[in-house]
Amino acid sequence: MRLTRTRGRGPTTALVMRLLALLAASAAWALAAAPLAAAEVPRVESWGDNSFAELGDGTTFERHTPVTVAGLTAAGTTSLAAGDGHGLAVLSNGTVKAWGANDFGQLGDGTATASITPDHLTPGTVRELSGVTAVAAGCSFSLALLSNGTVKAWGNNFSGQLGNGSTGAPSNTPVTVGNPGNPSAPLTGVVAIAAGCDHSLALLSNGTVRAWGDNSTGQLGNGSTGGTSSTPVTVVSPANPGSPLTGVQAIDGGLSHSVALLSNGTVRAWGDNSKGQLGNGSVGGASPTPVTVVNLTGVRDVDAGYDHTIALVSTLLSNGTVRAWGDNGKGQLGNGSIGGTSPTPATVVALTGVRDISAGGNHNLATLSSGTLRAWGGNNFGQLGNGSTINSGTPVTVRTGVAAITLIAAGGRSSLAG
Numbered sequence: 001m002r003l004t005r006t007r008g009r010g011p012t013t014a015l016v017m018r019l020l021a022l023l024a025a026s027a028a029w030a031l032a033a034a035p036l037a038a039a040e041v042p043r044v045e046s047w048g049d050n051s052f053a054e055l056g057d058g059t060t061f062e063r064h065t066p067v068t069v070a071g072l073t074a075a076g077t078t079s080l081a082a083g084d085g086h087g088l089a090v091l092s093n094g095t096v097k098a099w100g101a102n103d104f105g106q107l108g109d110g111t112a113t114a115s116i117t118p119d120h121l122t123p124g125t126v127r128e129l130s131g132v133t134a135v136a137a138g139c140s141f142s143l144a145l146l147s148n149g150t151v152k153a154w155g156n157n158f159s160g161q162l163g164n165g166s167t168g169a170p171s172n173t174p175v176t177v178g179n180p181g182n183p184s185a186p187l188t189g190v191v192a193i194a195a196g197c198d199h200s201l202a203l204l205s206n207g208t209v210r211a212w213g214d215n216s217t218g219q220l221g222n223g224s225t226g227g228t229s230s231t232p233v234t235v236v237s238p239a240n241p242g243s244p245l246t247g248v249q250a251i252d253g254g255l256s257h258s259v260a261l262l263s264n265g266t267v268r269a270w271g272d273n274s275k276g277q278l279g280n281g282s283v284g285g286a287s288p289t290p291v292t293v294v295n296l297t298g299v300r301d302v303d304a305g306y307d308h309t310i311a312l313v314s315t316l317l318s319n320g321t322v323r324a325w326g327d328n329g330k331g332q333l334g335n336g337s338i339g340g341t342s343p344t345p346a347t348v349v350a351l352t353g354v355r356d357i358s359a360g361g362n363h364n365l366a367t368l369s370s371g372t373l374r375a376w377g378g379n380n381f382g383q384l385g386n387g388s389t390i391n392s393g394t395p396v397t398v399r400t401g402v403a404a405i406t407l408i409a410a411g412g413r414s415s416l417a418g
Contacts, residue, residue: 042074044089044407045400048383048414052085052101053121055414060116064382064389065399066417070122072097074406074418082360082411083137084197089123094131096144097123104140105172106155112172126154127173137411138195138253144174145193150186151177151202159198160230161213163187167230177202180210180232187232196253196304202232203251208244209235209260217256218288219271221245225288235260238268238290245290252359254304260290261302267293267311275307276343277326283343296323296345305359305377305410308332311345312357312366320354322366323347330362331393332377338393348376351395360410365417371404372397373417381413 045066046055053060056069072089079090085101098107099122105112108126109119129144129152136143141155141162152174153162160167164175165183177200179185187210192203199213199220210232211220218225221235235258237243245268250261257271257278268290269278276283279293298315308326323345324333331338334348348366351374356367362378374395375384382389385398400417409416 042402042404042418044069044072044074044077044080044416044418045402046087046414046416047385047398048411049381050414053116054082054085054087054100054411056087056099056121056123058121060121062381064385065387066385066401069099069416072123072418074402077407077418079134080407080409080416080418081135081137081142081195082409082414082416083142083195084139084361084412086137086142087123087409087411087414087416088135088137088142090132090135090144094133094147096126096129096132096135098126098142099123101140104156104170106137106140106142108142108154108172108174110172112170129174134193136193136195136200138200139197139412141195143193143195143200145190149188149190149205151190151193153177153200156198159214159228161195161198161200163200163212163230163232165230167228177212178231180234183231192251194252194258196258197255197306199253199258201251201253201258203248207247207249207263209248209251211235211258214256217272217286219253219256219258221258221270221288221290223288225286235270236289238292241289250302252302252304254309254359255306257304257307257309259302259304259309261299261311265298265300267296267299267302269293269309272307275327276341277304277307277309279309279325279343279345281343283341293325294344301357303357303359303364305332305364306361306412308359308362310348310357310359310364312354319352320369321347322351322354322357324364327362328393330378330391332362332364334364334376334393334395336393338391349394356408358408358410360415361412363410363415365398365408365410365415366395367405367408371406373400373405373408374398375415378413383410383413383415385415
């Protein structure tokens with residue numbers, strides 16, 4: 001914190017002393033008032049790679065410490081999502097802002113261009129979209145959950161990840177995700193959404209999961225491997241592939257794998273396992289049906305990176321700790337080492353009191369109960385936000401300058417917080 005002070009001058013020592021006393025009182029008041037002033041206009045910040053203007057600060061300059069996303073405030077933002085080159089924000093009025101890469105129309109403004117245009121350097125409004133409660137960002141497509149339990153999608157559709165019954169042609173405006181039995185009718189009863197690189201997930205109110213898009217490694221979880229699905233399919237039970245996986249509370253998608261948190265605090269994962277990201281004790285191959293992540297209970301939230309997975313554990317003994325498994329090539333497991341893989345959950349060191357987590361491509365974010373932010377893993381673009389570009393196998397403090405972080409989103413090579 002920087003305080004600007006004026007230097008008092010006077011003909012007598014008494015006057016000088018009085019001025020010094022006034023300055024001291026003024027400085028003390030400023031120190032006390034500054035946090036309140038900052039809290040009046042909480043900002044949304046971004047850092048890391050900015051090649052596609054995914055930081056939304058009006059430039060394409062890489063940032064190693066947070067900068068402000070233009071035109072957004074944390075008070076007016078209810079949800080954030082970061083893709084592989086674009087960002088999304090839900091505003092308190094239920095509309096969505098998007099910025100960054102738009103080569104497949106993933107910004108939803110009716111255009112699609114491979115070049116970065118001036119109007120994509122900062123957030124613009126997604127067309128024909130209202131009543132949004134949450135967003136998710138894939139590698140080059142976007143999802144939005146509406147308050148009526150339906151889902152909209154836009155951007156790349158090469159693998160059918162828009163879920164509207166078509167494959168191939170992208171859409172630069174939102175389309176409706178269809179019902180499995182009748183693609184012309186909407187999928188309904190959705191309470192949460194998630195995006196992998198080229199596949200999508202939806203959690204229904206009955207605790208079952210639907211998935212659509214790329215299935216090259218079984219990431220749709222319907223018991224098959226290969227091909228794509230342009231409409232939602234049901235994620236099946238590992239014990240009975242003829243029945244759906246049930247009791248799901250949270251979902252997320254990685255590069256080519258998916259993960260689900262069950263109501264009993266355990267975790268299931270399916271899809272690619274080339275780096276041990278399914279957490280079942282093995283490395284290699286893939287599983288088209290959910291497998292159990294071993295040695296893991298009391299989980300409150302899960303998130304998937306490219307080839308790693310993280311879980312927030314909160315019990316009387318753990319007090320908000322984080323477990324991670326899969327690829328550790330850039331320290332994304334946070335266990336103090338860099339390199340190799342772990343097919344079983346490892347504890348992220350020196351991290352307790354965690355309230356929220358987010359996994360990016362090769363890095364992670366964690367909000368503490370104090371409102372501060374920690375990050376670990378890949379940092380070649382400054383996505384850890386600590387002023388360096390050195391990978392870290394242990395959590396470091398993000399230099400946000402924001403008193404209390406409430407929203408976080410880790411993207412492919414960038415980060416968002418507000």
